């Protein structure tokens with residue numbers, strides 16, 4: 001299931017958000033150092049402000065990426081540039097399988113985990129809003145009664161409200177430019193945007209926001225600000241006689257568990273009718289970037305890509321073999337994969353490891369025998385039985401009906417980016433009603449048969465032009481007997497010129 005795989009990659013390998021080293025320490029702000037701002041706090045605040053428009057009565061609003069619309073960002077309740085900054089990153093990862101809303105929820109999850117917070121149950125399947133939601137984000141000048149009512153509308157009771165605000169205000173702070181009445185210029189060269197922090201451990205997602213509040217040492221500008229009207233955290237934290245905050249302060253584990261539950265609930269606050277997936281768990285042995293492609297001479301290439309072993313100890317004696325089974329049911333000679341430094345991201349704040357092995361380049365395959373499936377054999381080299389990773393005997397099935405063709409190329413070398421002719425090879429006799437290219441935000445491109453015979457005769461080539469303005473990551477799909485089948489692999493305009 002390419003959608004499940006893409007979301008699993010995003011969530012566990014942070015594919016697209018890259019290495020967490022980029023955002024470490026957690027007060028890093030990409031695009032400006034020493035500003036006092038941080039990407040991690042921006043992303044978490046953005047997720048909350050998107051979710052907070054939920055209306056439990058009519059089921060509208062919620063986490064649907066409506067905050068990406070300029071109109072929402074211009075509202076007083078969404079002051080600051082943090083939302084545009086967040087979407088600079090979320091826009092990079094949204095694709096056919098990952099919506100902006102899933103990307104935003106993953107961004108918040110990843111940041112909390114990487115900044116020392118708990119592992120959060122992450123689900124996929126959020127649907128993007130096509131227009132702004134109604135307003136509904138709480139603001140500091142509102143009364144406690146208004147906040148209780150606002151959180152009730154968002155689906156949270158009073159205790160949950162206290163907990164969620166404490167969790168959110170565990171890192172980051174209030175910025176002078178957004179709230180000049182609350183925060184003065186700090187005149188600090190290491191904090192040029194004057195971001196007054198909620199607690200002393202503003203780089204870390206921990207319970208210091210609660211311990212400092214209970215001890216009476218807090219500098220939280222929404223608790224000890226000189227303008228009491230704006231002290232919303234003070235009113236909220238104290239609204240049950242400090243019972244919730246005292247419990248959060250007393251036990252860091254309780255804080256972590258509470259935040260894991262409340263943040264997951266916040267991220268799962270979606271418009272009525274949207275069905276989320278189960279919690280996305282890591283796949284233990286996961287193939288990556290596997291595809292078959294078609295060569296101009298009619299042979300096929302099986303590109304095994306990489307395989308990820310989830311959370312296993314490094315073992316220099318381990319041998320990982322890949323076994324291809326052809327369409328006649330014949331298992332080919334196993335090939336040894338090489339241990340690789342290929343790494344996409346570090347999962348959940350480096351609590352887990354992923355160990356990668358890479359397939360060697362295999363000889364081109366005969367188009368008729370082709371490949372039906374493949375599997376792995378994992379030999380730890382210590383006398384324990386070899387582990388066969390074949391999905392309970394099914395193997396990892398491959399389809400060879402429709403393939404990306406290596407004949408795809410640029411046909412005009414003058415412009416940049418250059419117009420690309422996207423070719424796919426279609427097995428003769430396949431009765432596909434439609435073959436098409438998709439990307440997330442651009443119109444679908446339908447392929448047409450090419451009027452020439454290519455290769456061995458097993459396949460026909462179909463083509464479409466991808467114009468420079470439609471640069472993006474494209475996937476190939478086809479429809480057959482009412483079903484849509486997505487071909488593995490993603491393709492972007494390349495710089496290979498078409499043969500003259």
Ligand code: HEM
Pocket residue numbers: 037038040041042044045048079080082138139140147164165167168169171172173174175176178179195232236266
């Ligand atoms: C009554 C509810 C809330 C009020 C009135 C409130 C108010 C504020 C204010 C005024 C700021 C400063 C923003 C800026 O300077 O640009 C802020 C920052 C922040 N809020 Fe809240 N907030 C509330 C609830 C929440 C919740 C529930 C979360 C997440 C679970 C959250 C997460 C954050 C984060 C991470 C920041 C730091 C942003 C940064 O440093 O760039 N807030 N909040």
